Amino acid sequence: MPNSSPTWGVVATVDEPAILIAAFVRHHLTIGAHAVHIFLDRKNEAARDMLAPIERCYVTECDQNYWNESGLSRRPPRHTARQKFNAEQAQALGMTDWLLHCDADEFVTDGSVVFDDLSGANDRCVIIRNFERVYTPTANQKGQDAKLFDGAFREPIEMFDLVSEPLFGEFAPMLKYGFSGHVGGKAFVPKGAPWSMGVHRAHVRGTNERAPSREGRSLFYHFDGLTRLHFLLKILKRGYETPDGPKRKMGSQRILQAIYAREHAHDRHKMTTVTQALKALTTDQVAFYEGFQSLNQTPFGPQGCAGLDLSAASFDACLRAENAELLDMAGLSYFGD
Known part of the structure; x- marks a missing residue:
């Protein structure tokens, strides 16, 4: 691997509106990614059409033929298992010196810092x-002028569980280190x-032992739902993943969110309240995060996305069209009206 000019790529397994997938691809290529591998978790002709003209974007449709030829006995029922399998397929191609697995709602912020992190660290x-x-x-993010990437960015607070109850009340257990989503970061993996x-x-191949690693200075923003409706659909899908509720391996706060969504989706007031509690801050809560120096209010916009x-x-209109059956079944068709 030439340490002087490391190349890097991103791989994602996606089940999202085409516009988000296109923004994800364009942004990462613009900031310096050499390749972006997109695995479509369901048929998405709009995404294929939008991505087709983009050089260095490699699209795989994970249809039944794909899984029949995968060597697996069936399509993995857990989304995380499909993500891992697809990431390994991109890794095996060896197109770049480094490969990062991301979700479509995760955006690396600065390609120059990535380059510095990867130089000489193979x-x-x-x-x-x-x-x-x-x-x-x-x-x-409200009103007709609201954009997908509006908002500020919070950093994890290790002692959040000890001090959060007075300000976050019954919803504090649904926030881990002050996050509604994961706090684990992601790993660039070197080729070979x-x-x-x-x-x-x-992980060391064939074991549960983690591969050796070091901390970089690079950063990515996790949107954990590009809109309030997007977030609710995310936790609702987990709530209905099995007939009896969420059983997949995930963080305890996500399990609580999924159970709450499944039990209260029909209740407009409760769903509005939980979304506000998990995805928005009051003035006092802003002061709380700022007291820990854990809130960055610098605006972010994805790069290379002119015309999108x-x-x-x-985006919400697209979500409603693509998820109408789930929204109706769960009693959540009203949300956003």
């Missing part, structure tokens, strides 16, 4: 941190290493 994985988007009273890709970390309709209203 004996270990490089871990990059994540901040999480949150709405504030002054950066709140005897390690298998994972969702967050690489990144309005929240358009």
Whole structure:
């Protein structure tokens, strides 16, 4: 691997509106990714059409033929298992010196910092941190002018569980270190290493032992739902993943969110309240995060996305059309009206 000019790529397994997938691809290629591998978890002709003209974007449709030829006995029922398998397929292609697994709602912020992190570090994985988007009273994604990437970004607070109850009340257990989503970051994995890709970390192939790693300075923003409706659909899908509720391996706060969504989806007031509690901050909560120096209010916009309709209203309309059956079944068709 030429340490002077390391190349890097991103791999994602996606089940999202085409506009988000296109923004994800364009942004990472613009900031310096050499390749972006997209595995479509369901048929998405709109995404294929939008991505087809983009050089260095490699699209695989994970249809029944794909899984029949995968060597597996069936399509893995767990999304995380499909992510891991697909990441390993991209890793095996060896198109770049380094490969990062991301979700479509995760955006690396600065390609130049990535380059610095990866230069001369090919004996270990490089871990990059994540901040999480949150709405504030002054950066709140509402109204006809609202954009998908509006908001501020919170950093994890290790002692959150000890001090959060007075301000976050009954919803405090649904926030881990102050995040609604994961706090684990992601790993750049070097080409040719005897390690298998994972969702967050690489492992020594054939074992549960984590691959050696070091902390990088790179950062990515996790939006954990590009709109309030997007977030609710995310936790609702987990709530209905099995007939009896969420059984998959995930963080305790995500299990609580999924159970709450399944039990109360029909209740407009409760769903509005939980979304506000998990995805938006009051003035006092802003002060709480700022007291820990854990809130960045610098705006973010994806790079290379001129001409894309990144309005929240358009995105939500697409979500409703694509998820009408689930929304109706759960009693959540009203949300956003």
